[in-house]
Amino acid sequence: METTNISRRLVLQAGGAASLAAVLGLAAGQPASATAQADPKPNGTNVLDLGPAVVQFSLMSGLLVGDTLYIGSRNLDPVRIIAFHVPSGKVTGQTELSNGHSIQTLAADASGRYLYAGVLQKDVGTKPNLFRWDLSAPGTAAKALGYIGDRDVRDISVAPNGRVYAVGGGSPTAPALWEYDPATEKIVSLGIPDSGATLARAVAATDATIFFGAGSTLNGGSGASRACLFAYDHAAKSFKNVTPAEMLVDPSIRDLGIVGDKLLVSSAGSVQNSKVAALSVATPASYSLVTSEGKTAKNFAAMGDKVYFANETGVLAYSPTANTVSAMPYQGPSLGEIWGVDARDGKLLVTSGYGFVAEIDAVSGATRTTDLGEAGAPSDPQAVMGIAAGAGYVYVGGNGVISRRSLSTGEVTNLTAPGEAKDAVVVNGALYTGQYSGQGIWSYDPRSGKPIAQVADFPKEQNRPLDVCWDDANKLVLVAAQADTEGGGSLWTYDPQNCKKGFFVNPIDKVQLLRAVATRDGVAYLGGGNPGLDGLGTVVAFDPVAGKELWRLDAGAGAGISALAVQGRYLYGVTRKGGLFVLDLPKRAVVHRSDISSVSYGFAALVTNRGVVYGASNTHVFRFDPKTFAVATVVADIDGGWYSGAHINNDEDGNLYTMRGRNLVRIDDHPRK
Template sequence: MDLDDLSSYTVVPTKGTVVKTLAADADRIYFASDAGLHAYGKADRTLSPVEFDGPDLGEIWGVDHVDGKLVVVSAYGFVAEIDVAARTSVVTDLHEAGAEAGPQAGMGIAAGAGYVYLGGNGAISRRDLRTGEVVNLPAPGEAKDAEVIGGVLYTGQYNAQGIWRYDPSRSRDPRQAASFPSEQNRPLDTSWDPENRLLLVGVQSDTEGGGALWTYCPRTGRKASYVNPIDDVQLVRAVVNRDGVAFLGGDNASKEGPRATLVALDPVTGKERWRLDPRQAAGVAALAVQGRNLYGLTTRGALFVVDLRTRQVVHTADVSAVSEGFAAMVTHRGAVYGVSDTTLFRFHPKTFAVRTVVAGINGAWYSGPHVNVHGGLLYTLRGHNLVAVDDRPSH
């Protein structure tokens, strides 16, 4: 842009969806996007990637230029000093250099094939349940939720990163398995549909409102996205499935408008089967299916239970003493378990009475608690620590 004539400017399309930080020398403008580090030549008005010998920069939080060198701050916790002419780099780990470090808050949690995975910012922690070894796997953005399918980890990756894949039997870092339109940017909940062999992901659109349901087939790589399956204001906070039907729970990021709508749809075609308004004052926080019943928790701590055969609400209760705000639920040993920011609890499969399993669990979660099951144990967080809970309800 010509500062003496603001009507005179040039627009250059870039790779990626977001340009966040910029720096310049006499000849080029350097910028970071979700497609990496690039340079724009002022003379020939061309774009080119900045090539150098060094590590993956992941999500880039800062760029500066000094004396022919680019200084780049990576979300992976290091600073890379890149010699643009020589195409070399010097990397400084911030923790090793003396920066104060501490444990991250957790995000999605998944368990299977002898491992437990915990999502974080710029990393996915993998714990070997046999040896106790912990490895932090680099992954840009945030693994909001995840499933282990056939021994392979699949994550819903924020921001606008789609679905990522990690196979522990191969010596490769996590990689993107499927991308989706950038406005579908915030995965919230995942569910494996064994009937249709599809990974289901509930999504929020931060910029457009509403949300989407993603589907992905690990065997074929086929993907689909059904935008605003509830309506154009309700995001898909929760997704579960039974007998090849997906059940979606709606929430609303704004103060006004509908919320807590339930929609049943065919995840293969995206065709709606039915919908139900359970008449709740707050949006859905979590869903679970046990027997003939669909359980729903709201963000204000209300429980509602829907009989899937009659499609009627058959039970409601105030459970805010154990759950208020975001929550997660999972089915285990014939009962539905839930976890909130404070408590691990379960519901009786016949009376729906709530019982505390672990009080004061107080998991250090960044964007809502999670719980998963593997090998007869429940996995969640107590504070910043991963814990396994062996609970045997007598019903």
């Protein structure tokens, strides 16, 4: 099959292997010193701190104001905005925000004095999520303005009169339209236009009308709304649905932008490609629409007679007069996930999730790039995704990067990879990852000298691979994936020997998200659930070669399944609500249930190691007695720095790898038997 390669940028963290070894208390090529082996336990447990897992300046937004590109960080602590001065190519300032983990949206007022930022948060509460930075006094910290009632701020627009509008999601209720009035310094809700929407990611405002775009980007299916666009009349205080008919089949509205008297609207693609429409601001029922390329269309920037925007692979040009979309000429490295497109002096500025800014000539495609780390952006430890270990290396997934750590020297190399490696496995020395969003399976073999590459692709709506394991009987990589926008999920398979892939959609049903996979004797055991629907937690025994269900039973005990692992004849399962169940596979029956919420609640991970099933949650590492199934704490209060749920994995020697804070740790545990 065809493979898609991506250029590799290698970055040695902590100043290279020698200095990293010093940080870890290691001499290159030598075993850890006794002082580096923290937390010796009476039962023979040793925990070794390997240092920060993934270090890189990570970003999630970019906005040009004058000659300065302001960039919002992603997945760093503390969250911050940096100021990148384009003419000098240097980072000239920054401000830290008091709350949040990422900044997905930036907006400036008409004067260019005030820069507004909204943050994403981990918990629903009342901590501030809307901030303002006075660019006339950049040495002054950004001010917390308050809290919009939705947990996450996904988009902000500032009307010409200075009023600020914000949208988002992440709370138990449907997303609302929020207004901040600088005159009163109050944040108020203007209402929830669609009670079935799960997330709003787009807002654009004039003084008279505010446009609100939402849909079912997360937790799709199960009756959630599809793409919906509303116009809010500020004087009448009322919403009107103005969604272009052609977008109603798409999961959500992705972006909005006002260019002259037109409202630019894009939809997020799923089973169909994205669409771009130009609506009359005054009469939105009047519009032109075109199908775009790819599943993403965002970050509108007008230049000349065209509007440029990003999809998942690059930059496209939309001609409002011809109503056409075309690829822009481009000569440069992969742009990865794009978080900003701006126009300056006849060229485009593209803010890449890979941590660089590209200045592109829109006619010739000639490109000049600036690495933000080299320009002065601070590189800090990220919260992480999947972990895999084997053949002398540990791999950890971050945003747009996978770190590769040598266990013999301590050297850390950053591999540039699109999206996020949600989970991974090492097989015969090669790494196989499940890449979010919709990137399929990627592979990297450090012995080959070749860059990481995509080896299997799947329908883009099957976008979130959550669990990866190796089926030794069938010699297959197995990946459990969920479909965020459509509901349900799929099982992916990949045969490294023959480079063949398999794909089985909704092997549980159309509602349950596929979150976990484990294997024994050539049978894949699939675990399902749905965060919005309690009571669902089905286990399906599945033949991954024939694509055939063998049997199923309800095992979740009223909660979705978070993780599965097999030890001997038993299948262990952990639910999101802190329940443990154990299935006797030959008998096809649940033989044990218990409450383990004291060590695990929410999304956890399981792995079989040294004849015992181990687990990791956001707070603990634990294991189960193979005879009584009793849970025992291995490491308490580990509080891993996870971006999207805990992970734990092992190497050939039986060492476990997980996170403590934002540091990678190796656990050598010898349970009594």
